[in-house]
Amino acid sequence: xxxxxxxxxxxxxxxxxxxxxxxxxxxxxxxxxxxxxxxxxxxxxxxxxxxxxxxxxxxxxxxxxxxxxxxxxxxxxxxxxxxxxxxxxxxxxxxxxxxxxxxxxxxxxxxxxxxxxxxxxxxxxxxxxxxxxxxxxxxxxxxxxxxxxxxxxxxxxxxxxxxxxxxxxxxxxxxxxxxxxxxxxxxxxxxxxxxxxxxxxxxxxxxxxxxxxxxxxxxxxxxxxxxxxxxxxxxxx
Amino acid sequence: xxxxxxxxxxxxxxxxxxxxxxxxxxxxxxxxxxxxxxxxxxxxxxxxxxxxxxxxxxxxxxxxxxxxxxxxxxxxxxxxxxxxxxxxxxxxxxxxxxxxxxxxxxxxxxxxxxxxxxxxxxxxxxxxxxxxxxxxxxxxxxxxxxxxxxxxxxxxxxxxxxxxxxxxxxxxxxxxxxxxxxxxxxxxxxxxxxxxxxxxxxxxxxxxxxxxxxxxxxxxxxxxxxxxxxxxxxxxxxxxxxxxxxxxxxxxxxxxxxxxxxxxxxxxxxxxxxxxxxxxxxxxxxx
Numbered sequence: 001x002x003x004x005x006x007x008x009x010x011x012x013x014x015x016x017x018x019x020x021x022x023x024x025x026x027x028x029x030x031x032x033x034x035x036x037x038x039x040x041x042x043x044x045x046x047x048x049x050x051x052x053x054x055x056x057x058x059x060x061x062x063x064x065x066x067x068x069x070x071x072x073x074x075x076x077x078x079x080x081x082x083x084x085x086x087x088x089x090x091x092x093x094x095x096x097x098x099x100x101x102x103x104x105x106x107x108x109x110x111x112x113x114x115x116x117x118x119x120x121x122x123x124x125x126x127x128x129x130x131x132x133x134x135x136x137x138x139x140x141x142x143x144x145x146x147x148x149x150x151x152x153x154x155x156x157x158x159x160x161x162x163x164x165x166x167x168x169x170x171x172x173x174x175x176x177x178x179x180x181x182x183x184x185x186x187x188x189x190x191x192x193x194x195x196x197x198x199x200x201x202x203x204x205x206x207x208x209x210x211x212x213x214x215x216x217x218x219x220x221x222x223x224x225x226x227x228x229x230x231x232x233x234x235x236x237x
Numbered sequence: 238x239x240x241x242x243x244x245x246x247x248x249x250x251x252x253x254x255x256x257x258x259x260x261x262x263x264x265x266x267x268x269x270x271x272x273x274x275x276x277x278x279x280x281x282x283x284x285x286x287x288x289x290x291x292x293x294x295x296x297x298x299x300x301x302x303x304x305x306x307x308x309x310x311x312x313x314x315x316x317x318x319x320x321x322x323x324x325x326x327x328x329x330x331x332x333x334x335x336x337x338x339x340x341x342x343x344x345x346x347x348x349x350x351x352x353x354x355x356x357x358x359x360x361x362x363x364x365x366x367x368x369x370x371x372x373x374x375x376x377x378x379x380x381x382x383x384x385x386x387x388x389x390x391x392x393x394x395x396x397x398x399x400x401x402x403x404x405x406x407x408x409x410x411x412x413x414x415x416x417x418x419x420x421x422x423x424x425x426x427x428x429x430x431x432x433x434x435x436x437x438x439x440x441x442x443x444x445x446x447x448x449x450x451x452x453x454x455x456x457x458x459x460x461x462x463x464x465x466x467x468x469x470x471x472x473x474x475x476x477x478x479x480x481x482x483x484x485x486x487x488x489x490x491x492x493x494x495x496x497x498x499x500x501x502x503x504x505x506x507x508x509x510x511x512x513x514x515x516x517x518x519x520x521x522x523x524x
Contacts, residue, residue: 052418053417054414054417054418073417073422074414074417074418075417075418075419075420075421075422075423077418078417078418078419078420079420084415084418084419086415086418090412090414090415091412091415092407092408092411092412092415092416093411093522094407094408094410094411095404095407095408095411099404099408100408102401102404103401103404103405103408103419103421104419104420106401107419107420107421108420147419148419151419151420
């Protein structure tokens, strides 16, 4: 079916003990980028982890290109085509850059190779024998993205990829994401940075208390500071 | 002087034995975060099975292989049938593995009795050899134990640093959730690592049982030694296991040689100092 969205999340509920973290999340991503913004503690990271199978959901459904993947094992979800770029990069400190990429590259065959990752991130090629822990924040982020790409995903789930990066590096990440999307990649982009969220996507979903409260056009959200303040609790600064 | 040199050699060979046992224990803990307190039972059971096979086949080398392979299978079964269902529940893993080790110890006592078993090592490892520079004689077999430990250490290092499986294991020790999210079936890696750790314990059972002897109680002795070695060296680090084994081997042997009354104290003194100064162990990463 042509209108099957790459990602469709319906009425997703997740609890940790008595704490209800996700309370009926609905997301539909046909193609391109959907940004999800929200204050801390609203459930954004839990949403990513649930999509990846790292946290188990109580009810609802998560469909990837029409197939229900909710609560499947993480490695099966990765094999079905979700690449995960986690918050805080979460590289493996004892592995070199090259090790990271080779480990991910050997799992599935597809268009991405270690060489093509080095092409889009030449900095990584220069540092291929460096340990994952000896990279700058920007290089770490490139490596985390490269690692996710080598699992040959059709959808990237990115949890705050620009967190803690210098503005010039943030621009580089944005450019990279736009290039990926131009080549057919779908991205679910979790962001705290409104500028990045609005720049990359047409639509921005706002998460409040474990629900998608509203989805707004990114241009509108970017211009309307009052709306930002209302939805995200941001000051005028 | 002669006593001093001999004590150094004895320390090294005991350290070798400790390393063989503790490296498997450390590997399993590092990746799976599960403290397998049945590790000592695997050591002794591997030794007994190796002894039976060596008696039956008349070959000590086949005995070694039998000890290692049978315990590797045991380890894989333990992971598949028991520990897989206790993931992330440290207290239960600890209790279940203590329970298993008590049951196995009693079954071994019922099967092999309370007497000590001694292996017949092959002729080429029998007797002693004069060590050129030091000018003293030393049992060939104890040198073999040292060589076996060094070889095992090198092989483990190659496995962890030069192979794809090794990279996965190291990545899993660092952050296993991300390893899963990258698409690796971590349960398969767990089974392989558990089998490897248990196989090393079984191998050490035969090697150690030939250096000393097999008897009830050895399981707990080696479990305790492994625990101390990995606490001192740092959980999950093979290099740490090597350093820990050396330190504890030297403390044990020198303690026994020079102040037998307090011999045991030194080992635990080292452990207390490490825990006080560097709780993650010499080579451990602070979490």
